[in-house]
Amino acid sequence: MHLDKVGSLNKGDLDMSENAIEVEDLTVAYQEKPVLWDIDLTVPEGVLMAIVGPNGAGKTTLIKAILNLVKTAAGQIKIYGKTSSDQKRLVGYVPQRGSVDWDFPTSVKDVVMMGRYGALGWIRRPGKEEQKMALSALDKVGMLQYAERQISQLSGGQQQRVFLARALVQDAQVYLMDEPFQGVDATTERAIVSLLQELRKSGKTVVVVHHDLQTVPEYFDWTALLNVRLIASGPVQEVFTEENLRLTYGGRVSFLKHNGENGVSNIGQRTG
Amino acid sequence: MGFEQFEIQLIASVVAAACAIPGVFLVLRSMAMMSDAISHAILLGIVLAFFVIPDISSPLLIIGAALSGVLTVSLVELLNKTRLVKEDASIGLVFPVLFSIGVILIARYAWNVHLDVHAVLLGELAFAPFDRLIIFGNDIGPKSLYVMGTILIINLFFISLFYKEIKIATFDAGLAAALGFSPGLIHYGLMSLVSVTAVGAFDAVGSILVVALMIAPPAAAYLLTDNLTKMILISVVLGVISSISGFWLAIFLDANIAGAMATMAGVLFVLVFLFAPDRGIIAIARRRSHQRWEFAGKMLAIHLLNHEGTQDEERESQIQHLEENLRWKESFARRVVHYSANNGFLLVNDDRLVLTTRGREYAKESIVDN
Numbered sequence A: 001m002h003l004d005k006v007g008s009l010n011k012g013d014l015d016m017s018e019n020a021i022e023v024e025d026l027t028v029a030y031q032e033k034p035v036l037w038d039i040d041l042t043v044p045e046g047v048l049m050a051i052v053g054p055n056g057a058g059k060t061t062l063i064k065a066i067l068n069l070v071k072t073a074a075g076q077i078k079i080y081g082k083t084s085s086d087q088k089r090l091v092g093y094v095p096q097r098g099s100v101d102w103d104f105p106t107s108v109k110d111v112v113m114m115g116r117y118g119a120l121g122w123i124r125r126p127g128k129e130e131q132k133m134a135l136s137a138l139d140k141v142g143m144l145q146y147a148e149r150q151i152s153q154l155s156g157g158q159q160q161r162v163f164l165a166r167a168l169v170q171d172a173q174v175y176l177m178d179e180p181f182q183g184v185d186a187t188t189e190r191a192i193v194s195l196l197q198e199l200r201k202s203g204k205t206v207v208v209v210h211h212d213l214q215t216v217p218e219y220f221d222w223t224a225l226l227n228v229r230l231i232a233s234g235p236v237q238e239v240f241t242e243e244n245l246r247l248t249y250g251g252r253v254s255f256l257k258h259n260g261e262n263g264v265s266n267i268g269q270r271t272g
Numbered sequence B: 001m002g003f004e005q006f007e008i009q010l011i012a013s014v015v016a017a018a019c020a021i022p023g024v025f026l027v028l029r030s031m032a033m034m035s036d037a038i039s040h041a042i043l044l045g046i047v048l049a050f051f052v053i054p055d056i057s058s059p060l061l062i063i064g065a066a067l068s069g070v071l072t073v074s075l076v077e078l079l080n081k082t083r084l085v086k087e088d089a090s091i092g093l094v095f096p097v098l099f100s101i102g103v104i105l106i107a108r109y110a111w112n113v114h115l116d117v118h119a120v121l122l123g124e125l126a127f128a129p130f131d132r133l134i135i136f137g138n139d140i141g142p143k144s145l146y147v148m149g150t151i152l153i154i155n156l157f158f159i160s161l162f163y164k165e166i167k168i169a170t171f172d173a174g175l176a177a178a179l180g181f182s183p184g185l186i187h188y189g190l191m192s193l194v195s196v197t198a199v200g201a202f203d204a205v206g207s208i209l210v211v212a213l214m215i216a217p218p219a220a221a222y223l224l225t226d227n228l229t230k231m232i233l234i235s236v237v238l239g240v241i242s243s244i245s246g247f248w249l250a251i252f253l254d255a256n257i258a259g260a261m262a263t264m265a266g267v268l269f270v271l272v273f274l275f276a277p278d279r280g281i282i283a284i285a286r287r288r289s290h291q292r293w294e295f296a297g298k299m300l301a302i303h304l305l306n307h308e309g310t311q312d313e314e315r316e317s318q319i320q321h322l323e324e325n326l327r328w329k330e331s332f333a334r335r336v337v338h339y340s341a342n343n344g345f346l347l348v349n350d351d352r353l354v355l356t357t358r359g360r361e362y363a364k365e366s367i368v369d370n
């Protein structure tokens, strides 16, 4: 099983260049108020990683910092050994669904084609090739019949699938996704999870901001617990423990229950 | 007079087209106020440039004015970054300051030039045909037609060249940045277009019409289409219609031309706002009322289905009892019954309601849907 392979790796065994993402001493502050404090995080290639932490923990900020979208106060970030501005083509991004205006006058297919804009570069317009890629990505997320729809007519789950399709056409090595399960129904959630697992199997690295603690062990093989500082990161079996969750969520983890050997399970409550 | 009338309408139409293009993106970025700010703040730039080059027809004045437009945008951004004031408040704080400095400077030092505040606000479109462009002794037409024609071409050129970049930066600035299209650069590029357009247009039509033509046609077009390219085209068409109809309104009322054009832009917007096929408020109200009847019809069908074959069926299916059971006013209950009977969901037998097969199915489907 893939989990075993990843689980047996630790930082020392790896050639540094094999890590998909390396974050060193990262600090981000908005007006002197640190929202990320001295983060050291290594994401090995080929993992499916959940970033968990309470609201305002800095999860979105961490993703944006990796993408070089926010000013950092200190530290450095490497993607396959180079800065992210050198590796733009390697990184696919799924922002929070609420970060865009869904009343914007455009169609589903057009939004998905935006994922190709990076490869096209300045001025060159998308053409037949890009359309084909967009349609096949829409097919993968089960949205092909909505290709010509206006985006204002989509439900939350459909919006999320469109964003996912847009990331797929980026054809990246590393995917960063901010709450892709937010506001989706159970069917869509399962469809998205199997897609993410497929991506991982094909050797991609997928980093997902995730809110439902209960499903972390089921969906992911790697995790990072974040609350301004990085509490822990590593294989889910090793670091997704009650102790670490308590450190991450403070007193609010009274709903955690013991389940002998596995550490944590039966977390019957969504956070945030 | 006839040919001048034609020229005025032509100039105004070109202004309308030139304003509508960047205006679309102001509307989509919720930055309508910015057009107001820029079109006022450029006065300061013109005055300052005039002190350096005291020639009212120098093209350098346009550059000075455009720079002050961009200065406005940067000051607004700076204020926003402090997070102490909201974006619209920063706009409202910045441009009156710049505008009033411009007004004071004119009043104190440049009162004898052709820069008066009334002309700044409303323009002197009626005189535009008299300022001719003469090349090698040949009169080739009104100067403002050439100025605005050039600006229209510049706008068309930039928007079509960078269409994809502007589109992604407007829809999803985060992804645009991640893909290497600097949204900041695109933002300033767009604001420069707005500034240059406002500068060119305000001499001819005044700042009020500039604002009206940048915002009203795109806001109306937004209600009429779901496609960005079509939105730009419709905005241009609506802008041109506003100009031409405004011109004739002004002739008819013997009023200021730019004022009448701005009025027509507003009137067109209100018409679209009311009557747009999908998003107009009448269409929305009609949809709401339709949904209300549909919902009430469903409730009634489900109610009847629930009581079918029970011992209180007799009582529950009487029109009179709907008031008590579903808390409907009698007149409303009768209209719902009428609606449901028209749709073939039920039959009325002496004030007793009986579901048809179709109505039974409809009720069952409705339960599953929910």
Ligand SMILES: Nc1ncnc2c1ncn2[C@@H]1O[C@H](COP(=O)(O)OP(=O)(O)O)[C@@H](O)[C@H]1O
Pocket: A030, A031, A035, A053, A054, A055, A056, A057, A058, A059, A060, A061, A062
């Ligand atoms: N642009 C910004 N300016 C100032 N503060 C911000 C900004 N964006 C986020 N914050 C603050 O930074 C903290 C972390 O935010 P975020 O990364 O969005 O957290 P999360 O995604 O974990 O909920 C929050 O306290 C939030 O209020």
Ligand SMILES: [Mg+2]
Pocket: A059, A060, A061, A096
């Ligand atoms: Mg977040």
